[in-house]
Amino acid sequence: MKKRFWINFVLVVTAICIPGCKKKTPTPTEPEAKPEAKEARVMSANEEPFGQTADGREVTLYTLTNTNGLRARITNYGAILVSLEVPDRDGNLADITLGFDALDGYLAVHPYFGATVGRYANRIGKARFVLDGVEYELAANDGENHLHGGNKGFDKVVWRPEDLWANDNEALLKMSYISEDGEEGYPGNLACTVTYTLTKDDELKISYEAEADKTTVVNLTNHSYFNLAGQGHGDILGHELTLNADRYTPVDEGLIPTGEIRSVKDSPMDFTSPMSIGSRIKQVIGGYDHNYVLNSGGGTLALAARVYEPTTGRVMEIHTIEPGVQLYTGNFLDGTLTGKGGKVYKKHYAFCLETQHFPDSPNKSNFPSVVLQPGQKYTSVTEHKFSTR
Ligand code: GLA
Numbered sequence: 001m002k003k004r005f006w007i008n009f010v011l012v013v014t015a016i017c018i019p020g021c022k023k024k025t026p027t028p029t030e031p032e033a034k035p036e037a038k039e040a041r042v043m044s045a046n047e048e049p050f051g052q053t054a055d056g057r058e059v060t061l062y063t064l065t066n067t068n069g070l071r072a073r074i075t076n077y078g079a080i081l082v083s084l085e086v087p088d089r090d091g092n093l094a095d096i097t098l099g100f101d102a103l104d105g106y107l108a109v110h111p112y113f114g115a116t117v118g119r120y121a122n123r124i125g126k127a128r129f130v131l132d133g134v135e136y137e138l139a140a141n142d143g144e145n146h147l148h149g150g151n152k153g154f155d156k157v158v159w160r161p162e163d164l165w166a167n168d169n170e171a172l173l174k175m176s177y178i179s180e181d182g183e184e185g186y187p188g189n190l191a192c193t194v195t196y197t198l199t200k201d202d203e204l205k206i207s208y209e210a211e212a213d214k215t216t217v218v219n220l221t222n223h224s225y226f227n228l229a230g231q232g233h234g235d236i237l238g239h240e241l242t243l244n245a246d247r248y249t250p251v252d253e254g255l256i257p258t259g260e261i262r263s264v265k266d267s268p269m270d271f272t273s274p275m276s277i278g279s280r281i282k283q284v285i286g287g288y289d290h291n292y293v294l295n296s297g298g299g300t301l302a303l304a305a306r307v308y309e310p311t312t313g314r315v316m317e318i319h320t321i322e323p324g325v326q327l328y329t330g331n332f333l334d335g336t337l338t339g340k341g342g343k344v345y346k347k348h349y350a351f352c353l354e355t356q357h358f359p360d361s362p363n364k365s366n367f368p369s370v371v372l373q374p375g376q377k378y379t380s381v382t383e384h385k386f387s388t389r
Contacts, residue, residue, distance in 0.1 A: 051103035079116035089313030115155030129362035150184030188214030225350035228309035232343025237278025245292035298323025
């Protein structure tokens with residue numbers, strides 16, 4: 001990667017030329033660190049070794065930092081967002097995503113912390129679908145259903161780094177992966193990229209592109225577990241959530257949509273105006289794990305969700321071009337996993353807002369299509385914008 005050499009060169013020169021720009025790296029156990037003076041910061045994109053997979057493949061940890069001190073760390077194992085540090089209303093940084101300090105945690109079984117999920121995020125009923133008259137059988141890894149790409153989804157593969165750079169406006173990491181014809185049962189070779197961009201305006205954008213050589217289905221998302229009070233700092237039931245969605249897709253006991261698109265009105269599913277996540281969660285069997293139908297209809301970048309954490313003042317707004325978002329309230333977290341800084345992750349210690357096409361779309365003709373034809377380009381964009389109040 002010749003380009004990367006020059007980027008690193010420019011970054012090093014910038015670091016030498018701007019006195020005092022070398023950052024203090026907080027240890028993972030240090031919960032909150034005061035941000036440094038603004039003039040000392042530059043946009044940066046760096047890399048360091050993160051360990052090896054069981055089959056001996058080297059994995060890297062990338063760090064994107066912006067001028068306000070926001071810092072995203074990403075590994076090319078599973079294209080996972082490892083941590084995301086954002087300031088609270090007093091300027092104190094905290095890591096707001098669940099995960100692990102070291103690669104080992106990600107190599108072991110975990111519930112998709114920070115992961116890039118594909119080839120098909122969420123569930124496909126009975127792990128099968130028909131495309132052009134041919135039935136495809138997928139890995140059944142969630143009872144009889146297919147979940148998050150199967151036994152070895154995009155969250156468990158090593159992505160190839162393509163680009164790593166920073167300029168005055170943004171810091172960017174692009175990675176690619178080729179999913180082979182037949183992988184986890186899906187038809188066609190699929191060449192994908194995921195790009196993480198941290199902007200000077202405190203946005204973390206995640207965008208995806210994919211092309212196939214046979215007709216296939218695609219639905220990519222990021223599965224970050226957020227706690228805006230800081231990862232491991234209690235449950236998220238007091239977070240205030242607004243969803244730009246008047247409707248959702250009800251599910252059966254296997255969490256497969258029934259096909260109905262139902263109004264949220266007069267139900268605990270209604271987050272059309274700000275509401276604490278915990279206010280009605282007891283009325284939802286198992287907690288929230290539902291796909292909301294965004295009012296935008298998809299296709300244009302539009303507000304999907306806003307989350308506000310009252311004790312720290314942190315706000316996260318999500319804009320996406322996807323037609324749906326899965327609200328998942330960490331219902332299966334049960335205290336058996338210990339994550340970053342020794343924090344134990346208990347039930348409802350995080351929420352996920354997985355922007356997506358609707359679950360089981362390959363089997364639901366009334367849902368927006370997830371079919372990708374050869375010659376077409378799949379694109380998906382989601383932006384997470386951080387602020388305080
Ligand atoms: C998604 C699903 C949940 C669960 C988690 C991972 O959010 O909708 O049911 O599978 O992923 O544990």
